[in-house]
Amino acid sequence: KYKIFQWAADVGREYAKVTQDNFRRTGTASAPFGLTAKHKVADALVFAKIREAFGGRLRACISGSAALAPEIGYFFAGAGVHILEGYGLTESSAASFVNPGEAYRTGTVGKPLPGTEVRIADDGEILLRGPGIMEGYHGLPEKTAEVLEADGWFHTGDIGELSADGYLRITDRKKDLIKTSGGKYIAPAEVEGQFKAVCPFVSNILVHGADRNYCTALIALDEPALLGWAAEHGLGGKSYAEVVAAPETVKLIQGYVDRLNEGLQRWQTIKKFRLLPRDLDIEHGELTPSLKLKRPVVEREYKDLIDDMYAGSREA
Known part of the structure; x- marks a missing residue:
């Protein structure tokens, strides 16, 4: 049973990576015939049972607060348990990014929510601006000045990369x-x-x-x-x-x-x-x-x- 599970896990990860990559390039979540056939077998033997453990009707779940290891994300994606990673801070009124339900990309936190602007500073730090950003720390003008620019750009303290089509990937905390x-x-x-x-x-x-x-x-x-x-x-x-x-x-x-x-x-x-x-x-x-x-x-x-x-x- 363990060997079957390990085989299914490998197939699921490969299937998730291929279908997500194809969706990004062509708009269709397709995979080669051989991989699709193996995935159907893996689904019948393993993945259907995993989805049933979640109640059988789970459409998607959200992950935030800390990084989700991509290999874990791909495993669940291949199993049909869609984990949509998101990102935000207390200073940005919680969520600023979330992955789209159909076009989600494992390893990223998705696209900015409507009204949120993002840019990457020269040192890789993620900067945010928008209606969700705080006006400042209460009673702490010096601390506010350290993170909030006069034109509204907020320094998150996180390091990241932005794809050409707007998907953000967090790599680390700036101080770490x-x-x-x-x-x-x-x-x-x-x-x-x-x-x-x-x-x-x-x-x-x-x-x-x-x-x-x-x-x-x-x-x-x-x-x-x-x-x-x-x-x-x-x-x-x-x-x-x-x-x-x-x-x-x-x-x-x-x-x-x-x-x-x-x-x-x-x-x-x-x-x-x-x-x-x-x-x-x-x-x-x-x-x-x-x-x-x-x-x-x-x-x-x-x-x-x-x-x-x-x-x-x-x-x-």
Whole structure:
């Protein structure tokens, strides 16, 4: 059953990518006959059951607040569960962008809502203007001046790309971009999201590389998934920390890191990683209440592991 599911998932992702690409070019969501036939089989064996789990009448659902890994989006698109990504901020009166129901593009947050203007600054920051943009922060004129220009353009603090036909793709927060010692800018959240899409065992990951000559990662694994795998691979009865430290586990995760690196630019690739002895959590101050990563806290707490990964390099 698992092999059938994996086959269906691969077919679904390919089908979604091809049909979305064809719709963008021709206005028709078509696919080659062979792929269409495989998709029909996958739909009967797997996808129809997934749609039934959602009640059987789901037209679409909305995703916002945080990035949706494209591979996850393509999977659901191929399964007939259409996830329409959107984007907005409190300062823009919530939603400013959303994907159109029929012409949605996985990996983007869609087109601006009526009345919303958008442009990309020279440094890649997304600027918005329109009736939904705030007049300013109450009682904080200096903070307002930092983000709101006199002509109404609002600096979102997010980095993105705008397609020729108006679809926006968010790549990272401006403050979270890192610059390697070689001068290359990297959006760590984008790399982290891609890893979460390919590795079923990851819980949290932090990519590090600011002022370094290569990127590294701290990886925390999902305890139930990891211990389930361990029980089937001769590591049953061991604690989470013991399983994480086992060579078999390091080899397992190395395989997923290699798979991630295949789709990255050379300067984005993860050269080394370390598995954390426990998951990151709110109690230790490593995650926000909405489960977003607090990078400075994690990097400070695991400074020794990070330094060890650069031992012997030019920045050591």
